[in-house]
């Protein structure tokens with residue numbers, strides 16, 4: 001599912017970053033190329049906490065004892 005229309009970023013792209021332990025808003029924005037007004041229409045930076053949520057979910061899943 002696309003979560004950024006301008007740059008074609010999918011939820012799975014953010015999950016992959018979470019797997020690489022990239023979960024802070026600044027680092028996520030930088031890595032996804034959303035770090036300045038030229039690169040972002042404003043919608044993604046405004047909702048960067050949603051990106052963080054998705055990335056953190058991935059870290060949490062990896063640490064789950066059920067996931068081995």
Ligand code: FES
Pocket residue numbers: 003004005006007034039040041042043044
């Ligand atoms: S929707 Fe992500 S930068 Fe515009």
